[in-house]
Amino acid sequence: PIDGDRLWDNLAEMAKIGATPKGGSCRLALSDEDKAGRDLFVSWCEAAGCTVTVDRIGNIFARRAGRDPSLPPVVMGSHLDTQPTGGRFDGVFGVLAALEVVRSLNDRGVETLHPVEIAVWTNEEGSRFSPPMMGSGVVTGVFALDEILDKVAQDGARLGDELVRTGYAGEAAVDHPMHAYLEAHIEQGPVLEVEGKEIGVVTGAQGQRWYEVTVTGVEAHAGPTPMRLRRDALVAASTMVQAVQQVGLETAGDPCATVGILDVHPHSRNVIPGRVFFTVDLRHPDADTLADMDRRFRAAVAAIAERNGVSAEIADFWHFPPTPFSAELVDRVRDAAAGFGFSHRDIVSGAGHDAVYVAGKVPTAMIFIPCEDGISHNEVENIAPADGARGAAVLFEALVATAGR
Amino acid sequence: PIDGDRLWDNLAEMAKIGATPKGGSCRLALSDEDKAGRDLFVSWCEAAGCTVTVDRIGNIFARRAGRDPSLPPVVMGSHLDTQPTGGRFDGVFGVLAALEVVRSLNDRGVETLHPVEIAVWTNEEGSRFSPPMMGSGVVTGVFALDEILDKVAQDGARLGDELVRTGYAGEAAVDHPMHAYLEAHIEQGPVLEVEGKEIGVVTGAQGQRWYEVTVTGVEAHAGPTPMRLRRDALVAASTMVQAVQQVGLETAGDPCATVGILDVHPHSRNVIPGRVFFTVDLRHPDADTLADMDRRFRAAVAAIAERNGVSAEIADFWHFPPTPFSAELVDRVRDAAAGFGFSHRDIVSGAGHDAVYVAGKVPTAMIFIPCEDGISHNEVENIAPADGARGAAVLFEALVATAGR
Ligand SMILES: NC(=O)NCCC(=O)O
Numbered sequence A, B: 001p002i003d004g005d006r007l008w009d010n011l012a013e014m015a016k017i018g019a020t021p022k023g024g025s026c027r028l029a030l031s032d033e034d035k036a037g038r039d040l041f042v043s044w045c046e047a048a049g050c051t052v053t054v055d056r057i058g059n060i061f062a063r064r065a066g067r068d069p070s071l072p073p074v075v076m077g078s079h080l081d082t083q084p085t086g087g088r089f090d091g092v093f094g095v096l097a098a099l100e101v102v103r104s105l106n107d108r109g110v111e112t113l114h115p116v117e118i119a120v121w122t123n124e125e126g127s128r129f130s131p132p133m134m135g136s137g138v139v140t141g142v143f144a145l146d147e148i149l150d151k152v153a154q155d156g157a158r159l160g161d162e163l164v165r166t167g168y169a170g171e172a173a174v175d176h177p178m179h180a181y182l183e184a185h186i187e188q189g190p191v192l193e194v195e196g197k198e199i200g201v202v203t204g205a206q207g208q209r210w211y212e213v214t215v216t217g218v219e220a221h222a223g224p225t226p227m228r229l230r231r232d233a234l235v236a237a238s239t240m241v242q243a244v245q246q247v248g249l250e251t252a253g254d255p256c257a258t259v260g261i262l263d264v265h266p267h268s269r270n271v272i273p274g275r276v277f278f279t280v281d282l283r284h285p286d287a288d289t290l291a292d293m294d295r296r297f298r299a300a301v302a303a304i305a306e307r308n309g310v311s312a313e314i315a316d317f318w319h320f321p322p323t324p325f326s327a328e329l330v331d332r333v334r335d336a337a338a339g340f341g342f343s344h345r346d347i348v349s350g351a352g353h354d355a356v357y358v359a360g361k362v363p364t365a366m367i368f369i370p371c372e373d374g375i376s377h378n379e380v381e382n383i384a385p386a387d388g389a390r391g392a393a394v395l396f397e398a399l400v401a402t403a404g405r
């Protein structure tokens, strides 16, 4: 029911904004590139006859009217921001698949009972500003608007100021009404590809716990300071990185344990590091197992600090529990995939998505499509055009079934 | 023969420039603070009747005339630049002890046969611009002037431009004639303090090998990428940091092995690091042992890279072999210490110093004084005023014995 070529062309067009050397995209949240991507999206929505509103955290909602204007909209969406060396599909695919659904409704003259909307959530990636999923988090009351507006980026910019600068400090209230939410996304992992499945029916998302660890030793000269007398914060921190990896390797099920940022102080070739800051990201689909990973991680850090004569502080930075989606909406996604004869399987999302926060407020489901080699958050991220078309088709059917005719 | 209070006051005065919160100094090479420190030093030298010249790499030479102007000068000196969180004595002590010697020669009306000079060498620390010991390296032909002028700092500034900007792009040729060189310095390690010695008679410096290592893995999403499929550059690099530490711990004699800088790319909380850059600093007083450390380090990095499915490139960045000082000058330092009745011992320098490069050209010796807890390259670096006075006294005697009366 959708035009796969049109979708593919639009994905290519969007990918030109912030294009990176190895074929990826860099549109960090509320950067000039993110603004350009948003502007392009808004122009496409207006051309498709949608009414566009922006809320106070910069979320964009493009509405196609329904038969009953008093009913809350069925919302489809995702995000346009990317990682520093991100791909062309993470987030973008869900937004442009939703746009393709709206265009297809127009082309076919389909009227829905509920209004239909496309949402672009602000700062899903959590890279420039952290934590992730800010726009959806504010709309669902997970985060307080004022706190989020005051967040400061790695580059020193304040989020509220960047909203104003890029023209996306909207006026709409952040308690946006929604009837249901559907998000299409690339899997970002290898499961569908390895098993040869065309569609992933996402039953929920694994839980996540993010931390910040600061290790403090003693700075000293790298030359005349004997090995045995050192309290080297980096030697201790690198042992902790190993321990985080072990927590991942030694957990049953589908665990993840990652150190993505590590900064050394004072950052001089001939100074024994006196302080190291690093981030930790632990994930598991099972809440008890995630709690166990948390315990083992904390114990390992404390033991390594003690053994190395340094101190280590662990701060909780962000977390959400394993989050199941709406059984009814998940069934609708499964039925749509089956109706088209697409091979499919149920799957738990390894990544957080705006859908995770929205699921706390209204019935929510997600549709995954395979991505090449399971690689994401990488410039070489890729999908097959036919997989994109299949994902958008499933989104179309699930949307129409939910919005009513 | 010197005025310990005057020396101490001058040390305190200099420490005000670039003073840091915990009582240290930050005067990175050719920064505004380094310029201010140099300007203050030049004003003191002029007040002491010296003639000041600056060479093309920014080294400052303050000359007190000798009886025979045709003879090359006996040079004393060290550096005024510091580490980012450096102390108040590393380098500064040697410069201001030399100034105190000159003032004392003036006060006592002592004429020397050779002219006497105080040298301030440009960028000894090697922190903002790397490698270290640049000014002395250019004067002794270890480095080519043009290459050094083109070096770019961590902050993006070009060394030649910073010389011009700070007013220290001098006109004097860089092949400065010298009869002999004497450098007083804090030990920067714990040996003298632990053994209760007042003076270290430095017989030479241990060899150093510095490297840059780049580890390349595959960036991927920290959520849906299974632990077993990862090629995490930071997990590999942190194992390499452990291996560097082991090379240090498992070497006999007085080895040092340090990773001072480690940078993670793309530096995002939920991206498995695809690239890590780190620096390695290996040191040993014995050339064969240092060569053996080099071999074990390279083998460990290669094995860890292989095991982790990542690649690792090691680039040689800088090195100098174990460097003995002039036996005759070292004897003069020992005799001076003994003459005053100061407790003393022979010692090998764990740090590189400008004296190491100068030793390749003219007879050279160094004088060490103890520093508190052996701590250096740290804001809390400290010395006892009486130790400073003793070091300057030994410098005075060795200088007069070398410059002749
Ligand atoms: N899809 C995605 O990258 N979301 C950001 C939050 C996470 O890292 O799971």
Ligand SMILES: NC(=O)NCCC(=O)O
Binding pocket: A221, A222, A223, A270, B124, B125, B126, B132, B133, B350, B351, B352, B353
């Ligand atoms: N004294 C000193 O810190 N010199 C710099 C070169 C080295 O690290 O040994």
